[in-house]
Amino acid sequence: MTQRKQVHSPRRHLPLFSSPDPLRPIAFRMGRSISLAEVREDVGRFAASLPASRGFLVNLCEDRYLFLVAYCAAIARGWTNLLPPTRAQHVVDQVAGTHVGSFQCRDAAVVGALSGEPSDLAIPTEVGGDHVAMIGFTSGSTGVPQAFPKQCWSLAGATARSSAAIRARLSGRFGDARPWIVATVPPQHMYGLEMSILLPALGDMAVHCDRPMFPQDVAGALADVPEPRVLVTTPVHLRVLSESGIRFPDTALIMSATAPLDAGEAASAERAFHSTLLEIFGSTETCALAQRRTAIDEPWHLRQGAKLEPGEDGTVVEAPWLPGPVNLQDVIELVSEGQFRLRGRNSDLVEVAGKRASLGDLTRRLSSVPGVIDAAVIQLDPVSSGVRRIAALAVAPGLTAPQVLARLRNLIDPVFLPRPLILVASIPRNELGKLPRQSVIDALARVQREDDRH
Amino acid sequence: MPAPQTPAENELAELLVESLNLEDLRPEDIDPEGPLFGAGLGLDSIDALELALAISKRYGLQLRSDDDANRRIFASLRALAGHVQLHRAA
Numbered sequence: 001m002t003q004r005k006q007v008h009s010p011r012r013h014l015p016l017f018s019s020p021d022p023l024r025p026i027a028f029r030m031g032r033s034i035s036l037a038e039v040r041e042d043v044g045r046f047a048a049s050l051p052a053s054r055g056f057l058v059n060l061c062e063d064r065y066l067f068l069v070a071y072c073a074a075i076a077r078g079w080t081n082l083l084p085p086t087r088a089q090h091v092v093d094q095v096a097g098t099h100v101g102s103f104q105c106r107d108a109a110v111v112g113a114l115s116g117e118p119s120d121l122a123i124p125t126e127v128g129g130d131h132v133a134m135i136g137f138t139s140g141s142t143g144v145p146q147a148f149p150k151q152c153w154s155l156a157g158a159t160a161r162s163s164a165a166i167r168a169r170l171s172g173r174f175g176d177a178r179p180w181i182v183a184t185v186p187p188q189h190m191y192g193l194e195m196s197i198l199l200p201a202l203g204d205m206a207v208h209c210d211r212p213m214f215p216q217d218v219a220g221a222l223a224d225v226p227e228p229r230v231l232v233t234t235p236v237h238l239r240v241l242s243e244s245g246i247r248f249p250d251t252a253l254i255m256s257a258t259a260p261l262d263a264g265e266a267a268s269a270e271r272a273f274h275s276t277l278l279e280i281f282g283s284t285e286t287c288a289l290a291q292r293r294t295a296i297d298e299p300w301h302l303r304q305g306a307k308l309e310p311g312e313d314g315t316v317v318e319a320p321w322l323p324g325p326v327n328l329q330d331v332i333e334l335v336s337e338g339q340f341r342l343r344g345r346n347s348d349l350v351e352v353a354g355k356r357a358s359l360g361d362l363t364r365r366l367s368s369v370p371g372v373i374d375a376a377v378i379q380l381d382p383v384s385s386g387v388r389r390i391a392a393l394a395v396a397p398g399l400t401a402p403q404v405l406a407r408l409r410n411l412i413d414p415v416f417l418p419r420p421l422i423l424v425a426s427i428p429r430n431e432l433g434k435l436p437r438q439s440v441i442d443a444l445a446r447v448q449r450e451d452d453r454h
Numbered sequence: 455m456p457a458p459q460t461p462a463e464n465e466l467a468e469l470l471v472e473s474l475n476l477e478d479l480r481p482e483d484i485d486p487e488g489p490l491f492g493a494g495l496g497l498d499s500i501d502a503l504e505l506a507l508a509i510s511k512r513y514g515l516q517l518r519s520d521d522d523a524n525r526r527i528f529a530s531l532r533a534l535a536g537h538v539q540l541h542r543a544a
Contacts, residue, residue, distance in 0.1 A: 212519075213502070213503065213519045214502075214503065214506045214516065214517045214518055214519055215506070215507070215510070215516060216516035216517065216518045217518050217519050220518070236503070237503065240503045240504065240506070240507050243507055244507060244510055244516070245510070245511075246510075246516065425474065426474065426501075
């Protein structure tokens with residue numbers, strides 16, 4: 001497979017906030033909307049509290065507004081935001097420890113700075129395009145967490161395409177009206193950052209600063225903001241919202257990412273919110289790359305200018321907002337110009353006894369067994385014989401493991417039958433609905449230990 | 455020995471075990487005053503969502519987390535049962 005080297009040169013300077021109208025609303029917090037002019041003032045207050053020497057701001061703010069202020073203040077001062085994949089203290093310390101001159105910033109630090117007088121510090125209207133605005137970290141479902149620095153020009157380019165993709169779905173009903181975003185995901189995750197921080201800062205959308213959790217909270221937050229509303233969430237949340245029976249305010253668009261969604265779940269969500277649901281395909285490496293309307297099983301629509309080169313064990317992505325080609329482990333099939341379908345994930349490609357399968361496909365098959373409501377399939381580390389067995393966790397109330405295996409036997413090649421298959425109460429997903437491989441291994445070990453004791 | 459549960463607490467404990475598929479746990483073994491999350495039963499935010507959904511279906515009560523009361527409500531089985539009894543649909 002050949003790789004054309006494609007390097008985009010960052011533009012010299014970019015605006016700190018892309019939409020210059022000082023009166024435009026950018027956020028909704030504590031019962032009122034906040035204008036860009038107010039945000040700039042708050043950015044000035046917090047920026048003045050940062051030491052002049054450049055450093056790294058570990059942005060742990062939970063309040064989305066405080067996150068936004070700290071994020072922009074850091075960039076305005078030539079600092080870089082660090083976004084650890086979880087708030088777990090040992091992970092935060094690890095991230096901070098590998099970046100000299102880092103400052104762990106929580107809500108209270110920003111609140112303290114904002115209570116002061118306006119600062120004299122001049123907040124630049126522009127920043128260097130090549131400045132590293134943030135470093136994202138992968139959540140570890142494919143191995144060890146890894147750092148992904150993003151320069152301002154790259155984030156601006158990705159945000160422009162996200163904005164265009166959202167507006168394309170809204171313009172028919174709402175024309176140029178400003179979309180209001182309500183997000184159930186944290187801003188520290190790349191998806192949450194792009195949709196709930198960058199669209200307001202580098203686009204002209206506005207965001208509700210809460211992170212609503214329960215269905216009633218989500219309904220309340222949506223009711224706080226005008227139409228067109230955009231709900232940014234995850235499959236885990238969507239299922240609970242759809243089943244809650246609550247009447248939600250009309251929501252023009254729902255965005256879902258972080259885990260696959262099936263067409264039925266997407267259709268339920270569309271009904272519950274009188275909405276259109278767009279599933280987002282992206283990664284920390286690439287930012288959002290494509291979207292599709294899952295309820296009607298659309299192929300993925302690549303964002304403008306992006307190109308995919310499918311390979312046997314992965315895909316090379318080139319995009320105008322990426323500094324160079326990125327290798328993704330997703331196996332795709334091009335359907336037509338700018339459209340593709342996912343065929344699994346390469347870290348999912350497993351080989352047992354010379355046969356290959358994808359863990360994604362095995363998981364789908366196990367989940368499709370009648371009586372199985374959730375499942376996770378992994379490949380174990382090699383044992384002394386060198387064989388890497390498939391192991392699985394499944395939630396199947398009322399069934400025994402042999403019953404599930406008997407049904408699964410008809411659906412997959414025997415070499416891929418999980419050994420062991422362990423029935424559990426729930427699959428150990430993290431708060432974003434992702435499933436780190438290690439937590440499956442831990443869950444397997446825990447259940448096996450308990451079995452040994454019996 | 456955990457403290458004894460009231461009938462309302464026991465009913466909620468059964469709902470909790472059932473809705474979160476905590477098959478290894480008997481409802482009566484949940485300490486009504488012990489923490490549900492973190493170090494206690496080890497529930498997480500996804501469990502909180504599931505539990506809220508089960509409570510809304512059983513009791514017609516929609517939980518909210520828009521203030522600090524939420525931390526108090528989810529602090530223990532006793533606190534949650536008290537909240538449910540106080541606010542459940544008639």
